[in-house]
Amino acid sequence: MSLKLRLKPFERVVINGCVVQNENRRYTLTISNFAQIIRGSDIMQDEEATTPVRRSYFVIQSMLLDPGAADRHAPIIASMMADLYAAFARPDIQNHIMQSMGYVAERDYYKALSSLRPVLDYEDVVLGRPKGRPSGHNEQHAAG
CATH class of the missing domain: 2.20.28 (Rubrerythrin, domain 2)
Known part of the structure; x- marks a missing residue:
């Protein structure tokens, strides 16, 4: 396709x-x-990565943008996502985090970002931020 x-x-x-x-x-x-x-x-800019979820999103985005450096980022994102999983008690949010990590493990960073978007939205609600997504919300993905 x-x-x-x-x-x-x-x-x-x-x-x-x-x-x-x-x-x-x-x-x-x-x-x-x-x-x-x-x-x-x-693309989310570095200065937009101001919260734990946004920083995680930024690292995954960095893996997408620089595939050669993805292995270097893998242990960092694994630790960040484990912390997010522990921080959010809602099972649906934890599920999105686990899905995102599964896609990172498969090196499908687009889907990892997509899975993390509901967590970004939830974090904004928890922090009382206006609804809206960061840059980096309209990625495209092709599979053949």
């Missing part, structure tokens, strides 16, 4: 750690096999 990315003029996308930038007009890019993809405008 293919994924079609419609890129705006000058839009950037990261595909398996490689930054691709569109030229000055709209363009459709077809991804025909599995790839880790995130639009440049959706």
Whole structure:
């Protein structure tokens, strides 16, 4: 199954750690096999990683953006996620954390980020933050 990315003029996308930038007009890019993809405008910035869940999300995103460094981040994210699991008593939230870690173990970082999004939303509720997602909420993923 293919994924079609419609890129705006000058839009950037990261595909398996490689930054691709569109030229000055709209363009459709077809991804025909599995790839880790995130639009440049959706990448969470370092300064946005201000809470435990956001920091975990940022580390997983870093693994997606730099596959060569993923092994170095693996023990870090395992420890962070274990702490999150212990911190949240709600079984549904713990389930999302476990799903995310399962996807990290499979090196499917897009799905790991997707599984962690409900935890981000819940953390915002617990912290009394306005509802909204960080940058990094519209990643794309292709599987072939």
